[in-house]
Amino acid sequence: MGDLKVVGKRVERVDVRAKVTGGALYAADVQLAGMLYGKIIRCYDYAHARVTSLDLSDAAECKGVIKVLGPKDVTQREYNASVLDMMVSADMRGVLGDIDDQSIFTDHLKHYGDAIAAVIATSEAAAERAAEKIRVTYEELPVYLTAEASKQPDALQFRPEKPGNRAFELPEMAFPGNVYAWGEVEESFSEADFIVEDTFYVSKQKQCQMEPGSYIALYDDQQRLNCWTSTQMPKLVQKKLANLFELPMTRVRINATVIGGGFGARLGMVLEPETCALAMAVPGRPVKLLSPREEDWLTSPSRHPGKYWMKMGFKKDGTPVACDAKFENYKGAYYVDASGTAFTTGAWLGGMYKFDSLRYRGESYYTNQSICGAFRGYGNPQTNFVMEQLVDRGCTQLGIDPIEWRKKWHKTVGDDGWCMGVPYNSCALDECLDRAAEAIGWTEKRAKYQNQTGVKRRGIGVAVMNHTSGAMPMLLEHTVCDVLLHQDATATINLACSDMGQGSHTTLRQVAAEVLDFDYDDVHIATGNTDAAGFDIGAHASRTLYVGGGAVKQACEDVRRQLFDRAALELEEDAANLYMEDKIIHVKGASNKSISVQTLADQGVNNFMNPENGELIGQPGQIQGYASFFPPHNAPPFGATIAEVEVDMETGEVKVLELVNAHDVGKAIHPGVVEGQLDGGAQQGLGMALTEETYFDEKGICLNNSFTDYKMFGPSDMPKMTNILVENPDPTGPFGAKGVGEAGIVPPVGATANAIFNAIGVQILEAPITPEKILKALEEKANVS
Amino acid sequence: MKKHAITLTVNGEERDLIVPSNRTLLDALRDDLGFTDTKYGCGTGECGACTVLVDGTTSINGCLTLAATMDGRSITTAAGLARDGDLHPVQQAFIDNDAIQCGFCTPGMVLKTISILDENPNPSEAEIRQGLEGSICRCTGYTKIVEAVQDASNRLSGLGE
Numbered sequence: 001m002g003d004l005k006v007v008g009k010r011v012e013r014v015d016v017r018a019k020v021t022g023g024a025l026y027a028a029d030v031q032l033a034g035m036l037y038g039k040i041i042r043c044y045d046y047a048h049a050r051v052t053s054l055d056l057s058d059a060a061e062c063k064g065v066i067k068v069l070g071p072k073d074v075t076q077r078e079y080n081a082s083v084l085d086m087m088v089s090a091d092m093r094g095v096l097g098d099i100d101d102q103s104i105f106t107d108h109l110k111h112y113g114d115a116i117a118a119v120i121a122t123s124e125a126a127a128e129r130a131a132e133k134i135r136v137t138y139e140e141l142p143v144y145l146t147a148e149a150s151k152q153p154d155a156l157q158f159r160p161e162k163p164g165n166r167a168f169e170l171p172e173m174a175f176p177g178n179v180y181a182w183g184e185v186e187e188s189f190s191e192a193d194f195i196v197e198d199t200f201y202v203s204k205q206k207q208c209q210m211e212p213g214s215y216i217a218l219y220d221d222q223q224r225l226n227c228w229t230s231t232q233m234p235k236l237v238q239k240k241l242a243n244l245f246e247l248p249m250t251r252v253r254i255n256a257t258v259i260g261g262g263f264g265a266r267l268g269m270v271l272e273p274e275t276c277a278l279a280m281a282v283p284g285r286p287v288k289l290l291s292p293r294e295e296d297w298l299t300s301p302s303r304h305p306g307k308y309w310m311k312m313g314f315k316k317d318g319t320p321v322a323c324d325a326k327f328e329n330y331k332g333a334y335y336v337d338a339s340g341t342a343f344t345t346g347a348w349l350g351g352m353y354k355f356d357s358l359r360y361r362g363e364s365y366y367t368n369q370s371i372c373g374a375f376r377g378y379g380n381p382q383t384n385f386v387m388e389q390l391v392d393r394g395c396t397q398l399g400i401d402p403i404e405w406r407k408k409w410h411k412t413v414g415d416d417g418w419c420m421g422v423p424y425n426s427c428a429l430d431e432c433l434d435r436a437a438e439a440i441g442w443t444e445k446r447a448k449y450q451n452q453t454g455v456k457r458r459g460i461g462v463a464v465m466n467h468t469s470g471a472m473p474m475l476l477e478h479t480v481c482d483v484l485l486h487q488d489a490t491a492t493i494n495l496a497c498s499d500m501g502q503g504s505h506t507t508l509r510q511v512a513a514e515v516l517d518f519d520y521d522d523v524h525i526a527t528g529n530t531d532a533a534g535f536d537i538g539a540h541a542s543r544t545l546y547v548g549g550g551a552v553k554q555a556c557e558d559v560r561r562q563l564f565d566r567a568a569l570e571l572e573e574d575a576a577n578l579y580m581e582d583k584i585i586h587v588k589g590a591s592n593k594s595i596s597v598q599t600l601a602d603q604g605v606n607n608f609m610n611p612e613n614g615e616l617i618g619q620p621g622q623i624q625g626y627a628s629f630f631p632p633h634n635a636p637p638f639g640a641t642i643a644e645v646e647v648d649m650e651t652g653e654v655k656v657l658e659l660v661n662a663h664d665v666g667k668a669i670h671p672g673v674v675e676g677q678l679d680g681g682a683q684q685g686l687g688m689a690l691t692e693e694t695y696f697d698e699k700g701i702c703l704n705n706s707f708t709d710y711k712m713f714g715p716s717d718m719p720k721m722t723n724i725l726v727e728n729p730d731p732t733g734p735f736g737a738k739g740v741g742e743a744g745i746v747p748p749v750g751a752t753a754n755a756i757f758n759a760i761g762v763q764i765l766e767a768p769i770t771p772e773k774i775l776k777a778l779e780e781k782a783n784v785s
Numbered sequence: 786m787k788k789h790a791i792t793l794t795v796n797g798e799e800r801d802l803i804v805p806s807n808r809t810l811l812d813a814l815r816d817d818l819g820f821t822d823t824k825y826g827c828g829t830g831e832c833g834a835c836t837v838l839v840d841g842t843t844s845i846n847g848c849l850t851l852a853a854t855m856d857g858r859s860i861t862t863a864a865g866l867a868r869d870g871d872l873h874p875v876q877q878a879f880i881d882n883d884a885i886q887c888g889f890c891t892p893g894m895v896l897k898t899i900s901i902l903d904e905n906p907n908p909s910e911a912e913i914r915q916g917l918e919g920s921i922c923r924c925t926g927y928t929k930i931v932e933a934v935q936d937a938s939n940r941l942s943g944l945g946e
């Protein structure tokens with residue numbers, strides 16, 4: 001790859017000066033003249049009820065109130081806040097059965113905190129005071145919190161199109177037998193020497209991005225709908241809002257503000273529809289809607305919880321012959337992306353090991369919980385918790401070292417990846433495992449922790465994962481990029497990719513500078529305005545560097561090609577015979593023949609005629625590069641985590657002592673950015689394994705939709721952490737890079753669970769693994785033996 | 786509700802304002818005075834996004850503090866740390882150690898760091914982690930933030946030499 005000047009360097013991130021001084025504007029920080037404030041009235045008495053009467057009159061009389069809106073006062077169109085329906089063809093949409101089942105306001109309330117009506121007032125305080133004056137009466141309906149409850153034949157139906165409250169199952173047309181499968185599972189199991197099998201529960205983890213949802217909308221004098229939001233997906237939200245309010249895309253503009261964390265919580269729309277509906281009711285006035293933390297919790301999607309059954313068969317020598325699995329998730333009140341996670345949870349399973357046969361069923365059931373959707377990893381942490389524990393149970397019974405087993409049986413180059421028919425084209429998982437084992441002292445510790453007897457027992461466990469860089473070929477992958485070459489030989493890169501804080505604008509700028517052969521400071525990434533930027537799917541599926549970077553690379557190569565073509569004309573040489581160094585284009589082997597990029601760029605803009613001979617001086621026309629990029633692959637990253645824990649056998653407390661994360665990242669465009677993703681992912685993965693769950697009482701009232709009662713790993717809880725970046729360039733990634741946005745959260749989940757198993761000799765089947773569950777499992781084990 | 790005429794010195798500038806008794810310092814800073822660098826993350830004292838410094842180096846949660854009780858006091862927010870375009874050493878340490886991702890926790894983290902280092906100029910790693918409890922970051926896993934605080938401690942004690 002030659003000498004890289006910018007790629008691979010720890011350059012200063014594009015946005016950190018603004019962030020460290022507080023100058024970065026998040027949506028809540030934007031203040032417009034004449035701003036009004038919205039407040040949504042939600043039901044906090046029931047998780048399932050029908051509104052029998054709604055009286056808005058007292059609220060409308062309150063001081064400062066401009067308007068009060070009930071369900072009939074806003075668009076009657078239904079929508080789906082997620083965007084999966086826009087990432088597949090119309091035919092596929094039909095096959096998947098994605099539906100629009102959300103309304104701006106509703107009289108059939110399906111979860112704690114569902115929306116009934118709204119107030120628009122001159123201040124937040126006035127809106128809140130008026131909201132208290134709204135009088136509602138309800139008819140209480142039965143509450144279904146699990147798939148097991150809502151699938152009962154006598155259960156009230158959430159949607160007529162979805163009988164049995166089954167929002168989704170793998171469709172027969174795309175998945176014969178409603179399964180994602182290869183081989184003959186039953187037959188393969190008959191060849192197994194022994195079988196491990198269990199039913200697990202995976203939890204309803206919340207992203208807890210630090211910025212709660214904040215939105216502004218303005219229906220302006222040009223009859224354009226403007227929305228300020230920190231969405232991960234500006235272009236898809238633009239189209240979604242255009243559809244919902246029946247406007248052409250030219251009349252919808254998203255102003256993408258700085259994102260205070262996403263992790264999937266802002267994939268698609270959250271409260272953009274509500275905010276825009278309020279703004280449409282008061283044309284010419286901007287309306288701001290600020291979600292308190294507790295409301296943001298209930299209105300943005302969580303991870304999909306549910307029952308996850310799995311069965312694996314092995315031969316005595318460890319050969320994995322069969323895997324059968326079923327994930328029934330508790331979808332929550334609305335469809336959102338019921339299809340997506342139900343599929344990918346199995347895809348990550350299928351992408352990992354060389355079972356002779358595999359069969360996976362994924363189903364989503366409506367429940368009266370808050371909605372589920374995208375959360376970093378998109379089904380992968382769930383699969384990691386279950387698959388990796390069962391593999392370790394198998395290894396223990398076989399007496400095989402879990403790292404050796406994984407090295408022998410993980411899929412690799414040439415094997416089908418998570419999508420059958422798309423084989424892996426790079427894989428450095430063996431190196432990840434070897435280096436992680438070496439770094440933590442796997443062999444010695446594994447030996448040392450056998451047969452412990454004390455109160456505090458240590459354990460060490462491993463887990464691996466495969467993921468993806470973009471969702472091709474299941475979902476549309478496409479980014480448009482324009483590069484404008486200024487007359488001073490600097491360049492502005494215009495595209496719609498958002499930066500959730502992970503650093504993608506920085507790495508995209510590095511890619512641009514490297515391809516253009518410019519200094520990092522000579523390139524600017526312009527984003528945030530859907531009027532100007534071409535299409536982009538948005539930030540999800542660890543795609544922004546891989547797909548957005550691919551688009552930037554191609555558009556910058558277009559600029560280079562134009563520069564070389566023009567230089568060839570000026571120098572009267574063949575373009576193939578030219579090379580560029582420090583912004584000067586030279587003729588190979590003729591050091592005196594050259595022209596600067598500055599001259600070419602300037603002549604393109606400031607083009608004049610030679611008054612003496614009437615000829616143009618240089619080549620006219622400002623140079624612009626363009627790419628409409630569809631990636632050729634999905635460059636799956638691989639990763640391994642080894643965790644070491646100490647368990648107190650009397651209290652059940654788990655202390656995580658160390659994590660070593662070794663990831664096959666292709667190429668670290670910015671090592672600090674990659675490390676940051678692994679560090680942050682690990683904090684969330686540990687939380688999923690050990691502490692994080694959204695709890696509801698039997699009436700469906702959420703018990704911990706706040707930081708007060710939802711326990712995340714804090715600064716002192718975090719273990720010693722080592723990240724190992726294995727750079728094995730992917731042939732299709734920009735400079736060999738793979739996506740790493742999600743990878744970091746995944747293997748800490750299974751590794752932590754396996755370390756606990758190693759320490760105490762029992763597996764905990766429910767996430768999060770709390771002290772109570774450990775004590776209960778130890779007690780059961782004692783009773784059996 | 787009773788209203789109070791108060792004076793706050795914010796980042797060195799004196800501001801007069803009238804606040805109802807229940808107005809939090811966070812709302813007064815953000816909404817009345819436009820210091821939107823002070824963030825709302827939870828409103829319940831759990832996350833530290835609203836951290837500001839009182840009278841130089843004491844950190845408090847703006848969301849738990851009533852503005853009226855701060856009459857006559859001096860408040861520092863992240864916007865008030867840079868001097869003539871030069872970042873405060875703690876801010877520079879956060880940049881140089883890649884301790885900033887989404888940045889939503891950053892103003893509060895930087896201010897918290899100043900108060901930690903004021904109390905204990907050479908904290909151990911455990912002391913840093915203890916000091917940061919109550920300041921939530923969901924992006925970084927705290928690793929690089931802890932490194933930034935260590936680095937800032939070195940820089941500041943270097944300055945004092």
Ligand code: FES
Pocket residue numbers: 824825826827828829830831832833834835836846847848849
């Ligand atoms: S907003 Fe004050 S502590 Fe969270």
Ligand code: FES
Pocket residue numbers: 210260261501884885886887888889890891921922923924925
């Ligand atoms: S950088 Fe995002 S919360 Fe700390």
